[in-house]
Amino acid sequence: MTAVPRSGLDRRNVLRGGVTAAALAALGPLDALGARTAGAAPMAKLPASPDYGPLYPVKDHSTGLELLRLPRGFEYLSYGWTGDPMSDGIPTPGAHDGMAAFRRPDGRISLVRNHERGGYTGAFTTPAYNPAATGGTTTVVFDPDAGEFTGSWASLGGTIRNCAGGPTPWGTWLTCEETTEIGPDGTRHGYVFEVPHTGKGDPRPLKQMGRFSHEAVAVDPRTGIVYLTEDATPSGLYRYLPHTPGELSTGGVLQMLVVPTADGSSYSTYGDGTGVEYRDLTWVDIPNPDYAPGETRPALQGAALGAAVFRRLEGAWYGNERIYIVSTSGGPAGQGQVFEYDPAAERMRVLFASPDAAVLNNPDNICVSPRGGIVLCEDGDSGEYLHGLTTDGVIFPFALNQVVIPAGGVPGKTVAAGNYSGSEWCGSTFEPKNGNWLFVNAQSPGITFAITGPWRTGSL
Numbered sequence: 001m002t003a004v005p006r007s008g009l010d011r012r013n014v015l016r017g018g019v020t021a022a023a024l025a026a027l028g029p030l031d032a033l034g035a036r037t038a039g040a041a042p043m044a045k046l047p048a049s050p051d052y053g054p055l056y057p058v059k060d061h062s063t064g065l066e067l068l069r070l071p072r073g074f075e076y077l078s079y080g081w082t083g084d085p086m087s088d089g090i091p092t093p094g095a096h097d098g099m100a101a102f103r104r105p106d107g108r109i110s111l112v113r114n115h116e117r118g119g120y121t122g123a124f125t126t127p128a129y130n131p132a133a134t135g136g137t138t139t140v141v142f143d144p145d146a147g148e149f150t151g152s153w154a155s156l157g158g159t160i161r162n163c164a165g166g167p168t169p170w171g172t173w174l175t176c177e178e179t180t181e182i183g184p185d186g187t188r189h190g191y192v193f194e195v196p197h198t199g200k201g202d203p204r205p206l207k208q209m210g211r212f213s214h215e216a217v218a219v220d221p222r223t224g225i226v227y228l229t230e231d232a233t234p235s236g237l238y239r240y241l242p243h244t245p246g247e248l249s250t251g252g253v254l255q256m257l258v259v260p261t262a263d264g265s266s267y268s269t270y271g272d273g274t275g276v277e278y279r280d281l282t283w284v285d286i287p288n289p290d291y292a293p294g295e296t297r298p299a300l301q302g303a304a305l306g307a308a309v310f311r312r313l314e315g316a317w318y319g320n321e322r323i324y325i326v327s328t329s330g331g332p333a334g335q336g337q338v339f340e341y342d343p344a345a346e347r348m349r350v351l352f353a354s355p356d357a358a359v360l361n362n363p364d365n366i367c368v369s370p371r372g373g374i375v376l377c378e379d380g381d382s383g384e385y386l387h388g389l390t391t392d393g394v395i396f397p398f399a400l401n402q403v404v405i406p407a408g409g410v411p412g413k414t415v416a417a418g419n420y421s422g423s424e425w426c427g428s429t430f431e432p433k434n435g436n437w438l439f440v441n442a443q444s445p446g447i448t449f450a451i452t453g454p455w456r457t458g459s460l
Contacts, residue, residue, distance in 0.1 A: 045359040046396040049388060051458030055400055063410055067447070069400040074453030079149040080113070080140055082446030083414030086152040091414075092138065093117060093124050093154075096441035096448060098175075098216065098365060099427030100167035102197035104141075109431055110197040111140040111439055112155065112173035113448065114162035116426075120183055127203040128158025130187040135159040137175050137195050142439070142450060144431055149450070156201030160189045163231065164216035164315050164365050164426075170246050172196050176214030178231050182293065190214065192228075194248060202249070209240045210254045210289040212298050216316035216365070218323045220343050227323050227341075229316050234268075234309035236299040237325060237341075239283060255283035256302030257348075266303040269310050269339075273332045273353045278308075281346040315377070319368030324351070328362045328379065336363040338376070352389070360387060360395055367428045370435035373460035377425035377440070386425050386440065388460045398460065399451070401425065403442055415445040 048054035052071035060067045061077040068076060080086075082094035097114040104110055120132040128136070136157040141150045156175065163178035173195040180190035190211040195201030215231040224245025228238040242252035259267035259278045267278075284305045286298045296304075303309050311334075315326040323341040330337040331353035340351040354360035365377035374389040375398070386399040403420040405413075423444040431437040438451045438460075 046394055049396040049398065049458055052396075052398065052454075052460075055397060057402065063413075065404075065406075065410065067401075067403045067442075068449065068451075069402055070451065071398070071453070073457075074451060076449050076451040077147070077149075078447050078449055079142075080138070080152060080446075080448040081410075081413050081415055086138065086154060088125075088153040090125055090154045092152070092446070093134070093136065094444070094446040095135075096443055096446045097162060097426045098164035098166070099429050099439060099441060099448070100165070100173055101142075101429045101432055101437075101439055102167065102171055102173075103432050104198070107143075107145070108150065109142040109144055109437075109439075111142060111429070111448070112167075112175075112195055112197050113138050113140060113427060113441065114165050114175055116161050116163055116178070116443070118161050118179070118181075123157035125154030125157040127156065127200060129156075129191075129193065129203040129205060130158040130160075130183050130185070130189070132183055132185065133158045133160045133187075133189070135162045135177070137162060137173065137201060139195075139197065140448065142437070144437055147450075147452070155199070156193060156195050156203065158203060159191075159193060163214070164229075166217035166219065166316060167429075168194075168219045168226075168246075169221035171198075173201075174217045174219075174226070174248075175201070176217065176228075178213050178215055180211060180213060180297070188292075192217065204249065206248050207290045208251050208254060209248070210238060210286065210298050211291055215314045218316040218318040218325075220318060220323070222321075223343070225343070227316060227318075227325075227343075229313035229325060230299060231312050231314055231328075232299065233311045233329075234299050234303060235311070235313045236302045236307055237310060237313060238286070238298070254286045254289040254298070256286055256298070256305075256307035258282045258284050258306050259308040259348075261306070264306050266306055267308040269308060269327070269337070269350075270330055271332050272330070272337065272350050274350055277347065277349045279347050281348060314364045315366035317366050317368050320372065324366055324368065324374065326363050326366050326376070328364055333357070336360055338363065338366070338374075352395075363387070364424060365426050365428055367430065369430045369438075369455070369460050370432070371455065371460065373458075375428045375438070375460065377428050379424035384422060384425060386428065388458075399425075399440075401442055403445070403447065405445065418445075420445050 055069035057066040097116040191205030226240040236256040311330040335354035364379040384401040
C-alpha cells in the first residue's frame with residue numbers, strides 16, 4: 001500500500017503546527033514512562049499523587065454541591081446536565097460520553113460531546129442520519145479566561161451509542177457508533193460520522209472506515225492516517241488510509257494491524273503484560289469493511305489474514321508522536337492494558353497492564369495533557385476514579401466521582417435524586433493550547449465538568 005504523503009495536510013498546516021508543538025512539549029514524561037522494560041517491577045497504585053496530594057471533597061461552583069473529590073488547590077464547575085436547555089432550546093440529551101476540545105478563533109473553546117444513547121424514539125436534532133435514532137453529539141462553548149460556559153447546541157442526531165470518538169488535526173470531531181444494530185426501518189448502524197467544532201455535523205456515514213462496534217479514533221497529524229479501536233472481543237486495531245488526507249469522505253482503505261508470528265497465524269495480545277514489545281508490524285487490507293448481516297465482520301476478516309486480536313479496545317489518543325490505545329479488559333489480570341504505538345517505527349509495546357483491580361479497574365477513555373501526562377477514565381465497579389500516570393510509571397488517583405443528588409433534586413435541574421457515584425468517567429480532554437482546564441463527563445446522570453488548578457506542580 002502506498003504511504004499517505006506528508007504533504008497532504010499542508011492546507012491544514014496552521015492547525016497541524018499547534019498539535020506538533022503540544023506533542024514536542026510533552027515528550028519528557030511519557031518518554032520516561034515508556035522506558036520501562038518487561039523486567040521492571042509491577043506498577044503500584046499510590047494512595048494519592050506525590051505532587052498534587054490526597055483527594056478531598058470540593059464544592060461545585062455551579063451548584064454548591066460536593067460532586068467530586070480532588071487534590072487541594074483544584075476547583076471546578078459543572079454544566080450541561082441532562083435536561084438543561086441548550087442555547088438552541090433543545091434539552092441536553094443524556095449519557096454523556098467521549099469529548100474533545102478545540103480552540104476557536106475568538107480564543108474560546110468548543111467541546112464536541114458524544115451521547116451514548118440507544119433506542120429509536122426519535123432524533124433529538126437535525127441533521128439526522130436515522131430520524132428515529134436517539135444518539136448523537138452536542139457542542140459546548142467555554143471561555144477559559146473567564147472560567148465560564150457560554151453556550152451550547154445540538155450538532156448531530158440520528159445515530160446510536162456514540163461512544164469515545166476522537167478529534168482530528170483539522171478541527172473536526174469523529175463520532176463513532178459502538179454498535180452494529182439495524183434499526184426498525186432497516187437502517188444499518190455501526191459507522192463513523194464527522195462533526196465540525198463550529199457548527200452542525202455531516203449525517204452521511206463514512207462507510208469505508210468500516211462497520212463495526214466503533215469506540216475511539218486517533219489521527220496522526222503528520223500523515224492524516226486515522227487509527228480506530230473496536231469495543232468487542234476479538235477486536236482489531238485498525239487504520240484508515242484516506243485517498244485525500246484531511247478529506248475522509250473521499251474514501252480510503254481500511255487495514256488491520258498484524259503482529260508477525262512464525263507461522264503467519266493471528267497473534268493474540270489478550271494476556272500480554274507490561275513491557276511486552278511488538279516489532280516489524282505490518283497491516284493487512286480488510287476486504288469488506290462495510291459488512292452486511294450474515295457476512296463476516298472486519299475483525300474476523302483480518303484475523304483470518306493473520307491480523308492480531310485484542311480484548312475490547314476502547315480509548316485512543318495521539319500524543320508525543322505516538323498513538324495510545326486502551327484495552328479495557330486485557331492483560332494478565334484482565335483489568336486493562338495501555339498500548340503505545342509508534343507509527344514511524346512500526347513498533348508497539350504494552351506501556352502498562354493493570355496487575356489488579358485495586359490498581360486500575362477497567363480503563364476506558366484516555367487523553368494526554370499538553371504537558372505529557374496521561375489521564376485514564378475508569379469504568380470499573382469499585383469506586384470511579386480519574387487516574388493519572390507519574391513520569392516513572394506509577395498510577396495515582398486524581399479525581400473521584402461522588403455525585404449524589406439530594407432528595408428534592410437540584411434547583412433548576414431535572415435530574416432525579418439518587419446516588420450516581422458508580423457512574424463511569426468519559427471524555428477527558430484538556431484545553432488544547434496550555435492545558436489550564438481539564439474537561440470530563442460523568443456519564444450518569446450526565447454532567448460535564450471543567451476542572452482547573454495547579455497542574456504544573458505535578459505530572460499532569
